[in-house]
Amino acid sequence: MKLKITGITFKYASEPILKNVTMELGKREILGLIGPNGAGKSTLIKCIDKILKPLGGSILLDGQEIRKMTRREIAKHIGYVPQTSSGCFPATVFDTVLMGRYPRTGWGSSDRDIEKVAEVMELLKIERFALRNFNTLSGGEKQKVMLARALAQEPKVLLLDEPTSNLDIKHQLEVMEVIRDIVRYKGISAVVAIHDLNLAARYADKLVMLHKGGIFAGGYPESVLTYENIKKIYGVEAEVKKGPYGLYVLPLKPASYSAVMENRVFTSVE
């Protein structure tokens, strides 16, 4: 499965959010989307899944234009994991994962659906709370359940919108490991919007750094996560080091630290 995005543009009420974004993703690859808040990471992910409709450009999934596919067809190929989610009404974890089978089956749930749900729940080790209410789970547990739901779709591309943003460090690592393993073993691809530059550097094969809706830099982590790029995009001076587990980024101070202090320190004491 190959995902090819060319010249995607999107606007919210005439405010451009994405400008001419172009990228490519191959099989068994994880693409990390990084960039400060408001850079357009979530919007790009939603455009890929046609949750939002881009104004221009094309998104090809193995040569097929996504815009011409029905939602159901897309759902058979692309699994989306939202940042957070809470149902209004109680639904068990099992039923929540079973939703992932919706694009592939009609009204009932066949034995194959039940089998598949049980399989992904086992894979993510969430079977012990199968009949608990999804809304009562912790952030990390919810994230795994939503991932399980996306996997139950048997997708070829996974889209994850900041999967680690609400998790403690153990769950962050667990979720990222699971994503990487699944991508490798099932031969699928993943696009992961992520805030944590260290996790991005460690788990993504390629990185795309977004800035104000456009691509600022793209490529292997070493070429994207540089002192200059981070300073320019995030306004932070950081040390980028190469360690035994890949790159790591140690943020040192805001690039305009002294200026901020002068203006703020007195006004904030009220």
Added chain:
Amino acid sequence: MGSESVSKTVLKEQYTKFIGKKILFIVVLVIFLILLMGFAATLGSASITMKEVYIAILRRLLPNFAISKPLEAELSDIIVWRLRLPRIMLGVTAGMGLATAGTVMQAILRNPLASPFTLGIASAASFGATLAIILGIGFGFAGGTLVVANAFIFTMLASIIIFTLANYKGATPGMMILIGIALSFTFSASTSLLQFFGDPEEVAGVVFWMFGCLGRASWSNVTVISLVLLICMSYLIWKSKEFNVLNAGDETAKSLGVNVEQLRLVSMLVASFVTAVIICFTGIIGFIGLVCPHICRMLIGGDNRFLLPASCLLGAVVLLGADTVARTIISPVIIPVGIMTSFFGGPLFFYLLMRKREEYW
């Protein structure tokens, strides 16, 4: 691998049992409803037994079925088919329809407070009826049909307004509820204004219409409601899995292949149509549409494939039960069933909320 597949088998068994419980609940409700219908038919000035009731019913449904003597049978036939069954059937079908509409509206608006009445639909019906009763204007012929036609048309008008505005502004749950509230206030104020200028007698007529009762039952209106119910229920149950997916939020539902806006608008129209067809004959009967879905959800969970039929049956049981009490408690005075449902429903719901399981939101 061995131990893993054991846990998978356990998981599948657990789920099968979980589904089994839901089906059992529905079966129990069906049996209970049949018994309640039989019991309700025995009550009244002429007393007949439940056995006679069922025989009278079966004689017509299966013409070859003849157990009792002709003369006795004829009497119970008249009592059951002509006097009591229309009212009972109106109670059953109205209860089913209102509960279904409530369940669907809660699901598509993802709001536990949604019901046919929170969307301003009931206020619209009241306004239509008031217009007919006080000013004598409206659609349809004079007299009773004027009120019925008016109530129906204004109900549909309200839902079309919600439909159009929501379609224009984006069919999000919040938008639809706010439009409903705005409509509700507009129509209630208009109703009050008409009442203010109306004669005392006419105002009394309006008030009585708004109570909601099953006294206007006839085979013709039961037939109309049943047909509408049959068609609309089929559509809604067909869509029930999409309602499940919708619970996870619009974006997730879209990513799973549901055409969210279309589903929400069409289902809203269908649910309003069911409501309109019912309340134009019965007047305002609150509580059923709001609370039956909640009670069922507390008992069997939120899977709409089971929740819809269960809630529909519970609606029938509750409305018929309430009407049975209403017409016997201080007989021969018949209390309007709309008063009964809200009167007993409120405290009952209170009780259920207080002792709800922790997991229910």
